[in-house]
Amino acid sequence: xxxxxxxxxxxxxxxxxxxxxxxxxxxxxxxxxxxxxxxxxxxxxxxxxxxxxxxxxxxxxxxxxxxxxxxxxxxxxxxxxxxxxxxxxxxxxxxxxxxxxxxxxxxxxxxxxxxxxxxxxxxxxxxxxxxxxxxxxxxxxxxxxxxxxxxxxxxxxxxxxxxxxxxxxxxxxxxxxxxxxxxxxxxxxxxxxxxxxxxxxxxxxxxxxxxxxxxxxxxxxxxxx
Amino acid sequence: xxxxxxxxxxxxxxxxxxxxxxxxxxxxxxxxxxxxxxxxxxxxxxxxxxxxxxxxxxxxxxxxxxxxxxxxxxxxxxxxxxxxxxxxxxxxxxxxxxxxxxxxxxxxxxxxxxxxxxxxxxxxxxxxxxxxxxxxxxxxxxxxxxxxxxxxxxxxxxxxxxxxxxxxxxxxxxxxxxxxxxxxxxxxxxxxxxxxxxxxxxxxxxxxxxxxxxxxxxxxxxxxx
Amino acid sequence: xxxxxxxxxxxxxxxxxxxxxxxxxxxxxxxxxxxxxxxxxxxxxxxxxxxxxxxxxxxxxxxxxxxxxxxxxxxxxxxxxxxxxxxxxxxxxxxxxxxxxxxxxxxxxxxxxxxxxxxxxxxxxxxxxxxxxxxxxxxxxxxxxxxxxxxxxxxxxxxxxxxxxxxxxxxxxxxxxxxxxxxxxxxxxxxxxxxxxxxxxxxxxxxxxxxxxxxxxxxxxxxxx
Amino acid sequence: xxxxxxxxxxxxxxxxxxxxxxxxxxxxxxxxxxxxxxxxxxxxxxxxxxxxxxxxxxxxxxxxxxxxxxxxxxxxxxxxxxxxxxxxxxxxxxxxxxxxxxxxxxxxxxxxxxxxxxxxxxxxxxxxxxxxxxxxxxxxxxxxxxxxxxxxxxxxxxxxxxxxxxxxxxxxxxxxxxxxxxxxxxxxxxxxxxxxxxxxxxxxxxxxxxxxxxxxxxxxxxxxx
DNA sequence: CATGAATGAGGTTTCATTCAT
DNA sequence: GATGAATGAAACCTCATTCAT
Numbered sequence: 001x002x003x004x005x006x007x008x009x010x011x012x013x014x015x016x017x018x019x020x021x022x023x024x025x026x027x028x029x030x031x032x033x034x035x036x037x038x039x040x041x042x043x044x045x046x047x048x049x050x051x052x053x054x055x056x057x058x059x060x061x062x063x064x065x066x067x068x069x070x071x072x073x074x075x076x077x078x079x080x081x082x083x084x085x086x087x088x089x090x091x092x093x094x095x096x097x098x099x100x101x102x103x104x105x106x107x108x109x110x111x112x113x114x115x116x117x118x119x120x121x122x123x124x125x126x127x128x129x130x131x132x133x134x135x136x137x138x139x140x141x142x143x144x145x146x147x148x149x150x151x152x153x154x155x156x157x158x159x160x161x162x163x164x165x166x167x168x169x170x171x172x173x174x175x176x177x178x179x180x181x182x183x184x185x186x187x188x189x190x191x192x193x194x195x196x197x198x199x200x201x202x203x204x205x206x207x208x209x210x211x212x213x214x215x216x217x218x219x220x221x222x223x224x225x
Numbered sequence: 226x227x228x229x230x231x232x233x234x235x236x237x238x239x240x241x242x243x244x245x246x247x248x249x250x251x252x253x254x255x256x257x258x259x260x261x262x263x264x265x266x267x268x269x270x271x272x273x274x275x276x277x278x279x280x281x282x283x284x285x286x287x288x289x290x291x292x293x294x295x296x297x298x299x300x301x302x303x304x305x306x307x308x309x310x311x312x313x314x315x316x317x318x319x320x321x322x323x324x325x326x327x328x329x330x331x332x333x334x335x336x337x338x339x340x341x342x343x344x345x346x347x348x349x350x351x352x353x354x355x356x357x358x359x360x361x362x363x364x365x366x367x368x369x370x371x372x373x374x375x376x377x378x379x380x381x382x383x384x385x386x387x388x389x390x391x392x393x394x395x396x397x398x399x400x401x402x403x404x405x406x407x408x409x410x411x412x413x414x415x416x417x418x419x420x421x422x423x424x425x426x427x428x429x430x431x432x433x434x435x436x437x438x439x440x441x442x443x444x445x446x447x448x449x450x
Numbered sequence: 451x452x453x454x455x456x457x458x459x460x461x462x463x464x465x466x467x468x469x470x471x472x473x474x475x476x477x478x479x480x481x482x483x484x485x486x487x488x489x490x491x492x493x494x495x496x497x498x499x500x501x502x503x504x505x506x507x508x509x510x511x512x513x514x515x516x517x518x519x520x521x522x523x524x525x526x527x528x529x530x531x532x533x534x535x536x537x538x539x540x541x542x543x544x545x546x547x548x549x550x551x552x553x554x555x556x557x558x559x560x561x562x563x564x565x566x567x568x569x570x571x572x573x574x575x576x577x578x579x580x581x582x583x584x585x586x587x588x589x590x591x592x593x594x595x596x597x598x599x600x601x602x603x604x605x606x607x608x609x610x611x612x613x614x615x616x617x618x619x620x621x622x623x624x625x626x627x628x629x630x631x632x633x634x635x636x637x638x639x640x641x642x643x644x645x646x647x648x649x650x651x652x653x654x655x656x657x658x659x660x661x662x663x664x665x666x667x668x669x670x671x672x673x674x675x
Numbered sequence: 676x677x678x679x680x681x682x683x684x685x686x687x688x689x690x691x692x693x694x695x696x697x698x699x700x701x702x703x704x705x706x707x708x709x710x711x712x713x714x715x716x717x718x719x720x721x722x723x724x725x726x727x728x729x730x731x732x733x734x735x736x737x738x739x740x741x742x743x744x745x746x747x748x749x750x751x752x753x754x755x756x757x758x759x760x761x762x763x764x765x766x767x768x769x770x771x772x773x774x775x776x777x778x779x780x781x782x783x784x785x786x787x788x789x790x791x792x793x794x795x796x797x798x799x800x801x802x803x804x805x806x807x808x809x810x811x812x813x814x815x816x817x818x819x820x821x822x823x824x825x826x827x828x829x830x831x832x833x834x835x836x837x838x839x840x841x842x843x844x845x846x847x848x849x850x851x852x853x854x855x856x857x858x859x860x861x862x863x864x865x866x867x868x869x870x871x872x873x874x875x876x877x878x879x880x881x882x883x884x885x886x887x888x889x890x891x892x893x894x895x896x897x898x899x900x
Numbered sequence: 901c902a903t904g905a906a907t908g909a910g911g912t913t914t915c916a917t918t919c920a921t
Numbered sequence: 922g923a924t925g926a927a928t929g930a931a932a933c934c935t936c937a938t939t940c941a942t
Binding site for chain 1: 901902903904
């Protein structure tokens with residue numbers, strides 16, 4: 001049995017910690033495999049990626065993949081899970097115990113998301129989920145429940161903080177959340193899809209404009225700032 | 226030509242309406258096939274879609290596909306092109322000769338895009354291009370040059386109109402364009418990808434919020450409105 | 451590199467003889483496959499031969515063919531090339547350093563061709579080339595340039611040797627070459643095509659008659675033998 | 676039922692003669708079809724030839740072929756039969772009632788074969804039979820029995836005529852027949868197979884050399900000519 | 901642990917054959 | 922008679938999966 005044979009058993013290995021010598025190598029190897037797999041899945045899609053290519057990019061033989069993953073699907077699942085776990089932790093910690101104006105918090109959240117998620121390997125997971133949602137409904141559901149819901153919940157708390165403090169004017173919070181997130185997700189999609197057309201976006205300037213427009217749109221102009 | 230050959234020509238071709246039934250079918254076939262193909266490509270991706278399924282959904286046999294398209298790839302290309310041509314026309318005509326405030330124009334453009342493109346079959350093309358960009362670089366380039374560039378150009382003219390009239394405050398126009406477009410594209414992606422999670426978006430409310438935030442963010446507050 | 455990684459390298463690669471069984475199989479496979487393919491191509495023609503049949507005759511699965519040959523066409527090419535290379539060597543060596551009467555040399559060449567080429571697996575290549583010449587013009591050209599031209603050149607030297615020594619009477623050498631070769635090629639064709647009709651030829655008697663008629667036809671009767 | 680649905684019913688239509696008006700067109704058409712089919716079968720082989728191509732070359736639609744032939748195989752059979760019938764008649768009549776030296780008769784037969792069979796459309800049939808013999812054993816058998824056997828019988832009578840008159844020396848008649856025929860058959864094969872290599876043969880010179888060598892080889896030198 | 905040769909189910913593609921017009 | 926759109930069986934080819942080494 002490979003360590004990634006099931007979708008459910010996340011967070012289990014991080015606790016074990018012992019069985020160092022023998023186990024370390026076995027644990028270390030899969031991340032090289034999932035890393036190679038992620039790149040290719042993002043590039044060519046799940047069905048369009050051959051295990052030969054993944055093995056080649058990871059520098060192992062095709063058979064080796066089956067030492068760690070029961071099937072191509074299990075590898076896909078592992079790729080997503082590996083990209084989700086740190087994303088969860090990273091996103092949550094930025095909000096906790098923030099002091100200062102909500103507009104600044106929003107800025108921290110947006111820019112932080114880019115630096116810690118969007119621009120990293122995990123950005124590819126976003127595109128992957130979008131592309132393969134219908135082929136892997138459980139995985140999509142999992143991603144939705146554990147990443148999207150929690151991310152939206154985080155943003156909702158931020159917006160409500162601004163509303164309660166009187167910084168922000170009234171709005172439809174649920175819609176606003178999606179509208180605020182959209183440019184973030186599109187940024188990674190943009191970079192993974194249209195990069196080949198020569199039309200590339202400068203993330204910092206793009207995010208700054210997004211933030212600027214957003215804050216001006218959210219602020220309650222009737223108040224004295 | 227034999228002078229007696231006339232008998233052969235009488236009742237075979239002259240009655241033009243005769244083969245109309247068949248003809249109508251043959252003319253309609255390609256778009257029936259691309260329609261079925263688009264749905265499945267969007268749902269399962271290019272590599273994940275079987276020609277059997279496309280044929281079955283279109284109600285024809287597998288071999289019939291090859292009467293109209295040389296290969297699966299040619300079918301893909303046709304699907305995209307068929308979705309692009311009307312998109313081009315639709316996008317351009319909304320801007321021409323608009324009178325009134327630029328903020329209203331912007332609203333017309335955003336909502337109009339949804340009604341005429343995003344919510345229609347062509348919305349699927351957006352997701353398809355995003356998913357398959359690396360597998361079909363030429364198609365992606367084509368889409369970029371003919372749809373994205375022209376759509377951005379349209380939006381640029383709108384923003385500059387607002388800047389010149391003094392309605393809008395200063396901004397980085399290029400970034401703003403992408404930021405404005407992002408929620409539109411994400412709306413279709415959202416509907417094609419996460420609809421299966423029970424989390425669906427109400428397009429009108431979403432777009433209204435987008436527009437509202439955007440206008441507040443763009444307006445020059447220093448001016449008397 | 452970890453200083454403890456040495457254990458991993460001990461008993462995996464160093465014992466060179468270990469994978470000999472497998473290796474021997476892999477090395478032998480291509481010629482096993484081409485041998486099976488040749489038989490069937492000769493029998494049924496290129497288009498009429500199914501890869502399943504070739505695989506079955508070679509005792510492997512269909513997929514295995516593609517481990518060694520990129521396509522059916524590549525397999526065909528390999529079949530021909532494999533039959534040509536030894537033919538080249540065999541043909542050339544029969545002439546080199548022959549002492550004695552030219553008529554005897556001619557006899558050696560004709561009978562030798564049959565024993566070393568015509569009656570062997572390479573005889574099938576002749577029929578194959580003839581049948582598929584228009585479908586594989588490059589292969590045909592290759593065969594022409596490397597086998598036919600050299601074979602004719604060999605025969606030309608033999609005839610000229612006879613002319614110079616005064617053994618043979620005057621003739622149109624170029625035509626004579628083709629006339630001499632024809633019964634050889636027809637012999638293999640005969641055996642591959644009309645063997646099924648019950649009408650089979652005895653090669654030795656046939657060749658002896660060919661040689662006999664030929665020598666009598668070539669000799670200069672005016673001379674004292 | 677098409678007139679060519681069975682292999683056995685040859686020579687039946689030539690006797691009918693009536694039913695002129697209606698029937699004439701129906702009878703005339705197939706020869707255009709078989710002519711087109713012969714060319715392509717010779718060029719690409721039976722399995723390698725598509726009915727579309729035959730129809731296109733004959734200038735009719737694909738469905739029309741099925742008005743005259745039950746299947747692709749029936750068309751193949753008809754092609755051969757059409758090429759055989761006149762070949763039989765032509766070959767036989769050259770021998771009947773010939774006066775003069777047997778060597779001259781032989782020359783007439785060889786050159787006549789080329790002019791009336793080898794160089795005509797029927798030459799292609801030879802190559803076709805050779806290529807497809809295993810795929811169509813009955814057709815091959817038919818060709819063997821009706822053409823080869825009769826042709827060999829003709830040649831046998833010629834050789835025996837020469838032996839009885841004392842013109843020719845002793846030989847193994849059966850082998851000689853095949854050796855004499857071989858250059859003829861190879862001539863057509865040569866022209867159908869290696870014509871694409873730029874190496875073409877001049878039939879007249881080739882046949883002249885064949886005849887010359889042959890006669891010298893056959894003649895009884897001990898006799899006074 | 902790791903390999904990579906071998907497999908065979910399943911995909912794309914072709915094409916002989918049919919049949920409504 | 923003639924057509925050519927439609928079919929589906931069967932071909933070529935791919936690739937996830939297995940297993941002897």
